Amino acid sequence: MGVKRVLRHSAWICWKDLLEFSRSKMRLVMLVLMPLLMMVMVGFIFPTGSSISHQPVAIANLDSAVDGTSFGDRFISQLELVNNDTGMMDISNATGFDDIKTMIQDGKVSGGIIVPANFTYNLLAHRQGYITVMTDQSNPQMSVMMQSVLTAVIEQLGTQLAEYNLNQTYNVSLEDAPAVLQPYNVETKGIVPGNPNYFEFVAPGIMAMVVMMSLMTGLPHAISYEKDMGTLDGMLVAPTSRWAIIFGKVASQSIRGLIQGFVILVLAVVLFGVAIHGSILLVVLLIMLTVFSFVGLGILITSFADKEETATMVMMTFMFPMMFLSGVFFPIQQMPAFMQTIANFLPLTYAATAMRKVMVLGAGPSAIFTDVIILAVFGIVMLSIAVPMFKRAMSR
Amino acid sequence: MSDIAINATNLTKKFGDFTAVDHVSFQVKTGEIFGLLGPNGAGKSTAIRMLCTLSVPTEGSATVAGFDVKKADGKVREHIGLVSEKMIMYDELTARENLRLFGELYDIPKDVLSKRIAKLLSFVRMEQWADHRIDTFSTGMKQRINVIRALVNQPEILFLDEPTLGLDPQSTAEIRELVRRINIENRTTIILTTHMMAEADMLCDTIGIIDHGKIVALDTPGNLKRSISGNDTTFFEFEVPNLDSNIVTSIKSIGSVKSVVQDDPTHIKVTSSGDDSFDILIDALRKNGAQIRTVRNLEPSLEDVFLRITGHEVRDSVAKSPAPERRHGPPGMRSNKRVR
Numbered sequence: 001m002g003v004k005r006v007l008r009h010s011a012w013i014c015w016k017d018l019l020e021f022s023r024s025k026m027r028l029v030m031l032v033l034m035p036l037l038m039m040v041m042v043g044f045i046f047p048t049g050s051s052i053s054h055q056p057v058a059i060a061n062l063d064s065a066v067d068g069t070s071f072g073d074r075f076i077s078q079l080e081l082v083n084n085d086t087g088m089m090d091i092s093n094a095t096g097f098d099d100i101k102t103m104i105q106d107g108k109v110s111g112g113i114i115v116p117a118n119f120t121y122n123l124l125a126h127r128q129g130y131i132t133v134m135t136d137q138s139n140p141q142m143s144v145m146m147q148s149v150l151t152a153v154i155e156q157l158g159t160q161l162a163e164y165n166l167n168q169t170y171n172v173s174l175e176d177a178p179a180v181l182q183p184y185n186v187e188t189k190g191i192v193p194g195n196p197n198y199f200e201f202v203a204p205g206i207m208a209m210v211v212m213m214s215l216m217t218g219l220p221h222a223i224s225y226e227k228d229m230g231t232l233d234g235m236l237v238a239p240t241s242r243w244a245i246i247f248g249k250v251a252s253q254s255i256r257g258l259i260q261g262f263v264i265l266v267l268a269v270v271l272f273g274v275a276i277h278g279s280i281l282l283v284v285l286l287i288m289l290t291v292f293s294f295v296g297l298g299i300l301i302t303s304f305a306d307k308e309e310t311a312t313m314v315m316m317t318f319m320f321p322m323m324f325l326s327g328v329f330f331p332i333q334q335m336p337a338f339m340q341t342i343a344n345f346l347p348l349t350y351a352a353t354a355m356r357k358v359m360v361l362g363a364g365p366s367a368i369f370t371d372v373i374i375l376a377v378f379g380i381v382m383l384s385i386a387v388p389m390f391k392r393a394m395s396r
Numbered sequence: 397m398s399d400i401a402i403n404a405t406n407l408t409k410k411f412g413d414f415t416a417v418d419h420v421s422f423q424v425k426t427g428e429i430f431g432l433l434g435p436n437g438a439g440k441s442t443a444i445r446m447l448c449t450l451s452v453p454t455e456g457s458a459t460v461a462g463f464d465v466k467k468a469d470g471k472v473r474e475h476i477g478l479v480s481e482k483m484i485m486y487d488e489l490t491a492r493e494n495l496r497l498f499g500e501l502y503d504i505p506k507d508v509l510s511k512r513i514a515k516l517l518s519f520v521r522m523e524q525w526a527d528h529r530i531d532t533f534s535t536g537m538k539q540r541i542n543v544i545r546a547l548v549n550q551p552e553i554l555f556l557d558e559p560t561l562g563l564d565p566q567s568t569a570e571i572r573e574l575v576r577r578i579n580i581e582n583r584t585t586i587i588l589t590t591h592m593m594a595e596a597d598m599l600c601d602t603i604g605i606i607d608h609g610k611i612v613a614l615d616t617p618g619n620l621k622r623s624i625s626g627n628d629t630t631f632f633e634f635e636v637p638n639l640d641s642n643i644v645t646s647i648k649s650i651g652s653v654k655s656v657v658q659d660d661p662t663h664i665k666v667t668s669s670g671d672d673s674f675d676i677l678i679d680a681l682r683k684n685g686a687q688i689r690t691v692r693n694l695e696p697s698l699e700d701v702f703l704r705i706t707g708h709e710v711r712d713s714v715a716k717s718p719a720p721e722r723r724h725g726p727p728g729m730r731s732n733k734r735v736r
Contacts, residue, residue, distance in 0.1 A: 005503065012500045016486065016493075023488040023529070230482025234545070237448050238501035239473040 006247065009240045013248025017222065018255060031256070035210055035264040039272065042202050042329055053087050055146065056109040058094035063119040071123045071161070072115040075131070078157050079113075088149060097134070104136050111135045111146040123161070191361060200275070203268035204355035205328035207261045211290045212348055214257030215250075216319055219298035220311035222249050228308050242391050246299060253298070254291045261287045277362030286358060286368070290351040293375040296382025303386065303393035322348045347378045398462060401426045401553050401585040402447060406456030409442050416442040418609035419456065424587055424602070426552075429579050431600030432589040433698065439609040440589035441481060444557050447587070448478050461552050474502070477546030479556045483538055484545060487531040491522060491541045494530060495548055502549040509548075516544040520574065536567030543574055547582070554578060556588035560595060568595075575599060593698040603698070607706045621696045624704045629654070630673055631694035632666045636686045639664065643684045650680055655703065662689075667700065 021027055059079075063072025083089050092109065094100045100112030114132040123129045133150045135143035163177035172180055223245075226232040235245050265283070268274035276283065301318070305311035323329075325339060326348035332340055343349045354371035357363040365372075402424035409417040417439040424430040432440045445451040447460055449469040458465045461475035478484070485494050492513060499509040517523045520540040530538060539559070546554060556575065560568040576599065578584050590596050596603050597617050605613040605620075613620060636643065639662055648656050652670040659665060666677060681688055 009501055012497055016489070016497050019493065020486055020488045230480055231484050231486060233450055233478065233480050233482075234484035234498060235501065236450055237473060237476070237478045238498065238549075239470050239503075240501045244501075 006241045006244045009244035010247035010251060013235065013245060014251040014255070017249065017252030021252075021256065031260060032263050035206070035260050036267055038206055038210070039199070039203065039264060039267055042206065054090050055088060055111070056092065057089040057146075058092050058100045058103050058109045058112040059115070060094040060096050060100060060112065061115045062096060062117045063115045064117065066120045066124055069120060069124070071120040071129065075115060075119075075154075075157055078160075079153055082153055082156070097132075100134050104134065109136075110139065111143075111150070113150065199268060199272040200360050201331070201356070202329065203264060203272070203274050204359045205326070205352040207264045207287065208290050208348060208351035208355045209323060209326075209328050210260045210264060211257040211287055212294045212322065212351070213319065214260060215253055215291060215294040215298040216301065216315050217312070218253040218256060219249060219295070220302040220305055220315055221308065222253060223302045224305055224308040224311040227306075236394065242394055245394075246387070246390060250295050250298075254288075254295075257291055258287060274359075276359050278358035278364075282358050282365065282368075283355070286351070286355055286372075289372060289375050289379075290355075293347050293351065293379035293382070296379055296384075296386040299386035299390050300382060303390040322346050325349075326352055328352050347375060350374045399426055400424070400459075401428075402430075402458065402460050402587065404443075404447065404456070404458040407443065407446055407453055407458050408455035409439075409446055409451060410454045415609050417446065420606070420609070420611050421456075422604050422611060422614055424553075424585060426585050427579075427583055428601040429575070429586045429588065429599050431596040431603045432587070432606050433591070433593065433596040433600075433603050433702070434589075434606035435591055438591075438606045440591075440606055441557050442609075443606070444478075444480075444555050444587070444589055448476060448555055449473055450478075474549070475552045477549060477551035477554045479543050479546045479554070479559050481557045481561060483542045485530050485538065485542055488529060490527045490529055491517065491533075492526045494541065495545055498545055499548045504549065512548065512550075516547055519577075520544055534567075536563055536570060539563060539567065539571055540574065543571065543578075547578065547584075550582070551584065553585045553587065556586060558589055558591070560590070560592070572599060593702065597698050605702060605705060607702075612705050613701065617698060620698060620701045624667075624696055624701055629667060629669050629696075631696055631700065632668070632674070632677065633692040633694055634664050634666065634677075634681065634686075634688055635662055635690040636664065636681065637662055637689055638685070638687055643681065643686050646680055646684050647677065650676060652676060655700075657703065665694065665700075667696075667704075 059076060061072045061076055063070055065073070080091065083091065094103060094112060097114060100109070100114065103109045104112065112134040114134070116130060116132065119129045119131075131154055133147060133154075135146050137143055159178075159181060162181055163174060166172040166177045166180060167174055223232070226235075232245075236242075265276075269276065297318070301311060301314050305314050321342075325335075325343045326332075326346045327343060328348065332343045332349065335343065350371040354368040354375070357368050357371075361367075400423050402422075404423070405421050406419045407417055407421070408415065408419050420439075420443060422430075432443060434440050442451065446453050447458055447465060449465050449472050452466065460472045463471040463475070465472055484498075486497075489497070495513045495516065496509065499513065504512065513526075514523070517526050520543070522537065522540055522544075525533065525537065530541065533541070543556075543559065559575065560571050563571060572595065575586060575588065579586050588599065600617060603613075603615065603617055603620060604611045613623075615623070639658070644656060644658060644664060647653060647664065647666060650668070652668045652673050654667040654669060655665075656667075657665040668677065670676070678688070
């Protein structure tokens with residue numbers, strides 16, 4: 001059986017699949033809607049510094065003025081000034097520690113700030129003034145965020161006060177004061193221009209994931225559905241190679257995966273302001289490589305699952321760990337060590353990592369060489385197991 | 397083309413411990429309509445699937461159109477068409493697109509295929525529906541397209557697995573007529589399976605009665621019927637409104653009575669021999685207080701043949717041994733493992 005003939009048959013089977021797919025408006029809408037929802041969902045559920053706003057915060061000012069000066073009042077008005085710019089907090093008043101504690105327990109505020117009684121006195125006596133920050137520990141993410149934001153504000157205020165003191169007490173000019181206070185400072189500089197946002201982290205991963213999903217769910221579904229419907233017999237009874245059926249199905253599912261991948265790419269760029277720093281060609285090639293590496297797994301599941309329902313269950317079992325452990329949504333580096341070890345065995349990890357390197361960091365082919373090799377080897381190994389299994393499953 | 401279209405020798409298919417087809421041997425002559433008749437689960441579909449190369453025989457062999465189904469499955473496929481129990485069509489595609497797709501898998505040149513599709517559509521008077529989606533068709537229309545889809549490669553042998561299953565009476569008649577026309581006009585050898593005696597009787601030149609995976613009788617419908625009726629055998633159907641088990645038992649105990657079948661609460665069918673059997677039956681019925689409303693003298697039917705040969709009715713067999721018909725489909729990996 002000639003290669004050309006196999007390819008022509010698979011083209012027809014692929015054409016049939018796509019034609020069938022295009023006949024349902026609902027499916028076409030879903031083709032765009034699914035990645036869109038996915039992007040919006042994962043893009044917005046994760047808190048980022050800028051996404052925190054109008055957090056209810058209680059302030060208890062226990063400070064009393066000394067000689068008409070209240071650093072407590074000054075601190076609070078400064079805080080309000082900063083807050084007016086960012087809109088991060090909704091400030092309310094409290095009477096003290098226990099009051100704020102009750103408010104946090106009641107869920108009325110997510111945190112509190114206490115200016116202690118002898119705050120101004122201490123500062124005037126050239127001692128350190130303490131400000132207490134209370135956080136809602138039942139909400140770890142929020143708690144961490146509050147702490148860092150408040151700490152930053154307080155530090156900023158402290159620096160301002162220190163500069164003022166230097167100027168007043170030691171006659172250091174205000175321009176020189178920062179250098180006296182903090183001889184060392186850190187400047188953060190990314191290797192690509194612009195500020196990275198969470199979408200830039202998540203978009204490449206989702207692209208790799210959607211491609212994987214369309215093969216892992218689409219392929220077993222497409223084949224076992226036809227098996228259940230009896231239409232597969234029509235192809236099997238024709239003098240066409242089993243290869244043509246596999247190729248045709250793989251082609252149609254890959255095209256679907258590619259379309260969804262591009263939908264995500266376009267959405268990410270147009271709606272979510274993701275900038276692609278690497279070469280688009282490399283991104284496309286990577287998507288294709290991802291397709292290749294998951295084809296085998298898809299075929300393998302197909303040949304094990306005799307019914308569509310079984311196929312769906314088997315594929316779910318494999319897919320969910322892959323989705324969550326492969327660093328698509330959370331950076332792998334944040335996972336515990338043993339989870340990181342598992343992640344290293346999942347091909348999606350390499351697909352997502354490589355995609356991210358190219359899209360976000362503008363990496364060239366040499367930087368993703370290892371990922372590419374791993375994906376290719378995985379694809380070859382899976383295919384060499386899956387194809388004989390599939391051929392046997394077909395001839396029962 | 398040789399005289400023998402299909403030659404099956406000891407064809408056997410096992411799914412684990414279950415033997416679906418058990419050393420079946422038969423021949424189908426070129427140009428005839430051959431019927432595999434039997435209840436659901438008898439092994440008809442599995443036999444067909446093996447002949448169509450969709451299932452590999454566990455034992456035995458078969459040649460179809462002169463090619464071995466195991467060694468030359470590709471060659472077999474070029475010469476056959478299959479109308480299986482489930483319709484082989486894509487609902488969201490049009491009739492023409494469906495025919496086109498399957499035609500392409502047989503490497504038919506484009507212009508030849510277009511002409512052939514047009515001809516096939518007019519053959520079943522569906523030209524005006526060619527570009528409508530299958531899911532807009534009635535079941536009868538779908539089955540017409542489904543049948544011509546199997547003809548797109550102009551097969552020498554056409555397999556029809558329960559072609560009228562689930563069709564209304566009018567569509568059933570239409571499809572039977574179509575099967576006959578395909579056989580006559582295209583000189584296509586047809587092998588069909590059915591659990592309907594009437595259908596087999598009406599269409600087939602030769603009938604193989606299959607029960608529990610074995611062919612239990614193989615002959616023309618006429619010969620099969622004659623085989624159970626000697627010259628002195630007669631068939632009666634009595635309608636007895638007050639029929640009870642006493643009456644049935646007393647009829648059964650008559651020496652000349654060969655079989656008694658109770659169809660429903662008021663009808664019994666009796667096969668008996670001897671010139672005086674009618675008198676004897678009437679006497680026995682009257683003696684047991686039976687009120688006879690009607691009596692009919694019946695021709696032997698294939699139903700009677702089946703009953704005589706297998707010892708049970710077609711319906712009986714469905715109820716008592718629900719051998720899973722589903723197993724005829726490609727079975728799961730697990731059952732495959734059990735085979736080895």
